Amino acid sequence: xxxxxxxxxxxxxxxxxxxxxxxxxxxxxPARGLLKFGLYLIPYAVIGTDILIKAAKGIxxxxxxxxxxxxxxxxxxxxxxxxxxxxxxxxxxxxMLFYQIGELFQSVAVSRSRRNIxxxxxxxxxxxxxxxxxxxxxxxxxxxxxxxxxxIQPGEKIPIDGIVTKGLSALDTAALTGExxxxxxxxxxxxxxxxxxxxxxxxxxxxxAFEESTVSRILDLVENxxxxxxxxxxxxxxxxRVYTPAVCIGALLLALVPPVVRLALGENAMWADWIYRAxxxxxxxxxxxxxxSIPLTFFAGIGGAGNQGILVKGGNYLDxxxxxxxVALDKTxxxxxxxxxxxxxxxxxxxxxxxxxxxxxxxxxxxxxxxxKSLRNACKAELxxxxxxxxxxxxxxxxxxxxxxxxxxxxxxxLMAELSVSSRQVDEAGAxxxxxxxxxxxxxxxxxxxxxxxxxxxxxxxxxxxIKKTIMLTGDRAAAANAxxxxxxxxxxxxxxxxxxKAERVKSLLEQKxxxxxxxxxxxxxxxxxxxxxxxVGIAMGALGSDAAIEAADVVLMDDDPEKIAKAIxxxxxxxxxxxxxxxxxxxxxxxxxxxxxAGIAGMPVAVFADxxxxxxxxxxxxxxxxxxxx
Amino acid sequence: MKKSYKIEVxxxxxxxxxxxxxKKTVGVKNATVSFMTLRMNVEFExxxxxxxxxxxxxxxxxxxxxxCEIYF
Numbered sequence: 001x002x003x004x005x006x007x008x009x010x011x012x013x014x015x016x017x018x019x020x021x022x023x024x025x026x027x028x029x030p031a032r033g034l035l036k037f038g039l040y041l042i043p044y045a046v047i048g049t050d051i052l053i054k055a056a057k058g059i060x061x062x063x064x065x066x067x068x069x070x071x072x073x074x075x076x077x078x079x080x081x082x083x084x085x086x087x088x089x090x091x092x093x094x095x096m097l098f099y100q101i102g103e104l105f106q107s108v109a110v111s112r113s114r115r116n117i118x119x120x121x122x123x124x125x126x127x128x129x130x131x132x133x134x135x136x137x138x139x140x141x142x143x144x145x146x147x148x149x150x151x152i153q154p155g156e157k158i159p160i161d162g163i164v165t166k167g168l169s170a171l172d173t174a175a176l177t178g179e180x181x182x183x184x185x186x187x188x189x190x191x192x193x194x195x196x197x198x199x200x201x202x203x204x205x206x207x208x209a210f211e212e213s214t215v216s217r218i219l220d221l222v223e224n225x226x227x228x229x230x231x232x233x234x235x236x237x238x239x240x241r242v243y244t245p246a247v248c249i250g251a252l253l254l255a256l257v258p259p260v261v262r263l264a265l266g267e268n269a270m271w272a273d274w275i276y277r278a279x280x281x282x283x284x285x286x287x288x289x290x291x292x293s294i295p296l297t298f299f300a301g302i303g304g305a306g307n308q309g310i311l312v313k314g315g316n317y318l319d320x321x322x323x324x325x326x327v328a329l330d331k332t333x334x335x336x337x338x339x340x341x342x343x344x345x346x347x348x349x350x351x352x353x354x355x356x357x358x359x360x361x362x363x364x365x366x367x368x369x370x371x372x373k374s375l376r377n378a379c380k381a382e383l384x385x386x387x388x389x390x391x392x393x394x395x396x397x398x399x400x401x402x403x404x405x406x407x408x409x410x411x412x413x414x415l416m417a418e419l420s421v422s423s424r425q426v427d428e429a430g431a432x433x434x435x436x437x438x439x440x441x442x443x444x445x446x447x448x449x450x451x452x453x454x455x456x457x458x459x460x461x462x463x464x465x466x467i468k469k470t471i472m473l474t475g476d477r478a479a480a481a482n483a484x485x486x487x488x489x490x491x492x493x494x495x496x497x498x499x500x501x502k503a504e505r506v507k508s509l510l511e512q513k514x515x516x517x518x519x520x521x522x523x524x525x526x527x528x529x530x531x532x533x534x535x536x537v538g539i540a541m542g543a544l545g546s547d548a549a550i551e552a553a554d555v556v557l558m559d560d561d562p563e564k565i566a567k568a569i570x571x572x573x574x575x576x577x578x579x580x581x582x583x584x585x586x587x588x589x590x591x592x593x594x595x596x597x598x599a600g601i602a603g604m605p606v607a608v609f610a611d612x613x614x615x616x617x618x619x620x621x622x623x624x625x626x627x628x629x630x631x
Numbered sequence: 632m633k634k635s636y637k638i639e640v641x642x643x644x645x646x647x648x649x650x651x652x653x654k655k656t657v658g659v660k661n662a663t664v665s666f667m668t669l670r671m672n673v674e675f676e677x678x679x680x681x682x683x684x685x686x687x688x689x690x691x692x693x694x695x696x697x698x699c700e701i702y703f
Contacts (some may be wrong), residue, residue: 061694061695067642103642110666110667114669224635224672228663229663237647288643291642291644291647292643295665296643299668
């Protein structure tokens with residue numbers, strides 16, 4: 001059994017075994033009367049002393065409505081009934097025994113799942129290596145000031161966010177993103193804490209303090225997630241508060257009213273019979289199946305999602321996600337990669353495409369504009385800047401430069417018009433760069449944002465997950481927006497939006513939706529923070545390393561994969577269906593058993609099943625929420 | 632001022648009771664207890680003496696659930 005149980009749990013286990021053995025032995029001892037009572041007191045004391053003590057303390061503190069109290073009353077009562085009438089004491093001991101078995105099972109299940117989930121999120125680094133006088137020293141990551149150089153050996157976790165200053169390696173980001181493909185890093189690359197360094201030694205200059213680093217923020221978020229309670233969780237807590245006293249009163253009435261009525265009618269009161277029924281009633285009534293299984297389900301759902309790189313900030317967001325019917329998505333960075341790439345080159349006669357690209361790249365070699373960058377990236381040859389001189393920027397139009405003695409103009413139609421060069425008309429989504437060589441039109445290059453590989457699957461998966469409408473909200477031009485939306489099969493597009501327009505659109509969605517429907521907004525989290533906060537569920541994409549996103553969103557997708565949106569919804573749906581199954585199942589079984597108990601059809605054995613059995617089944621069902629890898 | 636504390640408690644219902652007890656303590660603006668993560672998050676009133684308030688929170692919690700512990 002090893003480390004499955006804690007010391008406390010093992011002690012209970014030994015007591016259960018001892019009491020069970022004693023009960024078995026007593027079964028074969030033919031004792032009668034008070035001797036029998038005395039003998040049965042031994043296993044009862046072994047198994048029930050702590051419950052009785054707790055119940056007494058509860059009464060002393062005027063809080064006499066917990067499970068211990070119910071169990072104490074029920075078993076003491078059953079003993080009394082045995083003593084007065086039936087001479088059967090085994091039932092009381094068995095009830096206590098089964099109660100303890102159930103409690104032990106529950107406590108082991110909870111602590112195991114607690115450990116499972118924290119293991120999934122076991123990204124907390126325990127030390128950082130710093131070079132001091134030529135030797136590596138292990139220090140507490142809390143004590144590393146910003147700007148220090150830390151050394152990360154292969155196999156170690158990166159403790160603090162920073163930039164690689166020396167070394168080449170591959171990083172395992174699985175703990176953060178659920179993505180199993182390693183990421184290659186080298187000098188000048190930003191690395192986030194929580195990743196595992198796999199192959200080479202890395203020297204990293206820290207850019208943040210430990211408590212501001214990704215790993216600390218994520219741990220903080222996860223630890224707080226369980227504190228944000230969902231509607232069903234609050235319902236169960238409130239329910240338990242009213243339910244237990246109500247059942248106690250019910251039991252009291254059951255013990256008193258029918259015998260008194262019978263007496264009044266001149267019949268035999270049958271006190272023992274009715275008291276026994278009332279006690280059965282009490283045993284059934286324990287609300288533990290509900291009280292434990294609902295939070296456990298949410299906890300397991302959040303843990304399972306976390307394992308897939310989906311951080312959910314609380315049970316209530318799983319609730320909201322499961323009811324999401326409208327998904328509004330940002331385009332750039334969410335559905336597209338947010339990186340411009342050359343998508344087409346149209347060279348005129350007499351010039352090759354490669355030359356055209358090379359001229360454009362050289363002319364733009366000094367610019368930091370994203371389009372200029374994409375031109376340089378598309379150019380396979382090494383750019384020799386000494387071939388370029390006299391670069392002139394024409395603001396809002398483009399650049400002119402002298403390349404290899406030729407006058408190169410690269411820019412939009414306005415620039416071409418200024419140079420009185422007639423340019424070709426291009427009807428493609430994206431930015432078009434026209435190039436003129438020595439005053440003659442050379443051709444054009446189309447630069448566009450690239451749609452993420454699995455974006456189309458992501459949208460169809462959303463449809464399959466029951467989303468009524470997908471809406472794209474983008475600041476981009478209509479042509480680019482429509483191209484992306486029709487390629488992906490998005491229902492509605494709004495283009496040319498400023499950030500405040502996006503907020504307006506989401507607001508009107510919120511007004512239009514049905515009462516039980518929810519609106520989710522998916523953004524890359526950097527400039528969409530207000531919209532993320534406005535929607536019922538704000539989902540931030542690709543948040544690895546972005547603090548703003550982690551702050552503003554309710555659900556954080558750690559990697560860039562838009563398919564995770566639908567996955568998050570599916571996980572939420574599974575979790576919520578388990579929650580409702582458990583609520584319904586435990587209430588129905590308990591309700592039925594209460595009626596049967598009151599009618600005298602069901603005795604203590606049924607009562608124990610209604611209490612312990614239902615709880616065990618509900619806990620096992622709750623743990624299913626952890627299994628989300630393949631949904 | 633918000634702080635998070637590690638707690639020790641045996642059952643979910645007891646955790647709910649601790650939450651209620653903590654909420655009712657003077658100096659506590661809001662409190663949540665998570666049985667799953669065994670943590671208590673406490674939001675204090677402005678200018679409250681945190682260690683004194685927490686001592687009272689522990690006392691109130693012990694009254695409703697004798698078996699609990701709060702580490703602060």
